[in-house]
Amino acid sequence: MTRDTPSLLAALAAAPQDRVVYDLAGIEEGYDTLVRELPDVAVRFAMKACPVDEVLACLAARGSGFDAASPQEIAQAIRTGVPLTRIHYGNTIKSDANIADAYRLGIRDFATDSLADVRATAEHAPGARVFCRLATDGDGALWGLSNKYGCSAADAVRVMTAAKESGLVPAGLSVHVGSQQMTAEAWRAAFERLADVATALLARGTRLDHINLGGGLPATGYLDQHGRPLEPPTDKIFAVIREGMQRLREVCSSHLDFMVEPGRYLVADHGAIRAHVARLTAREKLNGERHHWLYLSCGKFNGLYEMDALQYRVVFPSHQGAETVPAVIAGPTCDSDDAYAYDRGLVQVPREAASGDPVWVLSCGAYATSYTTQGFNGFSPLPVAFVRGGEEPGGATAPLRMAAEGVR
Numbered sequence: 551m552t553r554d555t556p557s558l559l560a561a562l563a564a565a566p567q568d569r570v571v572y573d574l575a576g577i578e579e580g581y582d583t584l585v586r587e588l589p590d591v592a593v594r595f596a597m598k599a600c601p602v603d604e605v606l607a608c609l610a611a612r613g614s615g616f617d618a619a620s621p622q623e624i625a626q627a628i629r630t631g632v633p634l635t636r637i638h639y640g641n642t643i644k645s646d647a648n649i650a651d652a653y654r655l656g657i658r659d660f661a662t663d664s665l666a667d668v669r670a671t672a673e674h675a676p677g678a679r680v681f682c683r684l685a686t687d688g689d690g691a692l693w694g695l696s697n698k699y700g701c702s703a704a705d706a707v708r709v710m711t712a713a714k715e716s717g718l719v720p721a722g723l724s725v726h727v728g729s730q731q732m733t734a735e736a737w738r739a740a741f742e743r744l745a746d747v748a749t750a751l752l753a754r755g756t757r758l759d760h761i762n763l764g765g766g767l768p769a770t771g772y773l774d775q776h777g778r779p780l781e782p783p784t785d786k787i788f789a790v791i792r793e794g795m796q797r798l799r800e801v802c803s804s805h806l807d808f809m810v811e812p813g814r815y816l817v818a819d820h821g822a823i824r825a826h827v828a829r830l831t832a833r834e835k836l837n838g839e840r841h842h843w844l845y846l847s848c849g850k851f852n853g854l855y856e857m858d859a860l861q862y863r864v865v866f867p868s869h870q871g872a873e874t875v876p877a878v879i880a881g882p883t884c885d886s887d888d889a890y891a892y893d894r895g896l897v898q899v900p901r902e903a904a905s906g907d908p909v910w911v912l913s914c915g916a917y918a919t920s921y922t923t924q925g926f927n928g929f930s931p932l933p934v935a936f937v938r939g940g941e942e943p944g945g946a947t948a949p950l951r952m953a954a955e956g957v958r
């Protein structure tokens with residue numbers, strides 16, 4: 551997938567102050583790639599990855615629907631103007647009031663994974679369609695998501711049977727293989743689980759009409775905690791998904807609709823932050839080791855929440871090609887978690903980096919705006935800006951070209 555388009559880099563270069571910039575054309579291109587790779591699969595963007603109206607509108611116009619996790623997200627999805635049938639309540643965790651509110655808003659598709667939730671759904675969303683989320687082990691993902699959601703195959707049969715008996719429509723099954731899933735094997739295993747449960751349900755007279763393949767599709771522009779590029783086998787993942795769909799259709803010997811709920815895949819590589827250097831320092835620790843620290847104007851609490859599990863590509867546009875020193879990168883707050891893992895990855899930063907110098911943090915568009923605190927230590931959420939268009943701006947400067955070529 552293309553990323554760091556000239557227009558995104560030009561917007562970072564032109565920004566006089568800190569901000570998050572989204573490249574709407576890049577997001578559209580990512581969406582188009584996805585529907586080309588997975589034809590016949592409906593896309594339901596997982597809103598929490600970027601609950602920004604302009605981004606949602608851009609996806610809605612392309613044909614996307616939304617995976618919403620609360621009545622507030624449902625209301626925001628409805629405001630994009632997509633038909634209600636393109637929005638589902640994908641959170642297995644809901645109060646009675648949440649279910650009733652969603653139902654009143656017109657939502658008729660609900661995720662579930664327990665008998666308690668099915669009983670509540672039957673009471674507060676009578677006649678609704680439910681899909682049961684199957685547990686996955688999360689192996690191979692940066693964030694496994696394996697404990698809080700999903701049930702066993704045996705439980706799924708109980709849940710769907712109870713749904714039917716209580717007047718709900720047992721319509722589908724879902725999985726989530728874990729966020730930033732780096733292996734195609736995880737999808738293969740998920741399809742096996744889906745096939746087992748679909749077969750068991752069929753034997754009990756329940757014919758599903760859809761399968762929800764969840765999120766987990768990887769972004770391509772991240773570095774791991776040691777600063778090495780994360781290179782997900784995206785083509786192989788798509789091939790395994792296409793094969794798995796084919797096989798499930800055979801197992802169910804009927805028409806099955808498929809949907810995916812990508813979050814980070816659609817937005818991570820098309821959002822970047824223009825930040826600035828707060829200070830480059832060096833300190834001796836109690837053990838006598840001396841390290842450089844580069845404090846940025848943004849960090850874990852205003853845009854880079856995921857810095858505990860990965861590193862971002864960082865560009866210092868006013869110091870391209872300059873002499874560097876290895877440093878720990880950290881955010882500006884008085885919180886010791888607001889930093890890259892100090893023992894794992896030192897990053898080469900310009901030796902002469904000075905307070906106020908611009909810094910570009912690339913491929914940080916996913917979860918940047920949603921995982922932002924309201925004024926932790928007084929640091930406000932970053933303003934959000936947008937560019938559209940992948941065309942080459944006239945006379946790209948050296949740092950633009952170097953960043954586009956992947957120089958950190």
Ligand SMILES: *Cc1c(COP(=O)(O)O)cnc(C)c1O
Nearest residue numbers: 596729730765766811812813814
């Ligand atoms: C968060 C979430 C997603 C998106 O996950 P990504 O790894 O960002 O693709 C999809 N579906 C559900 C139910 C989620 O909670």
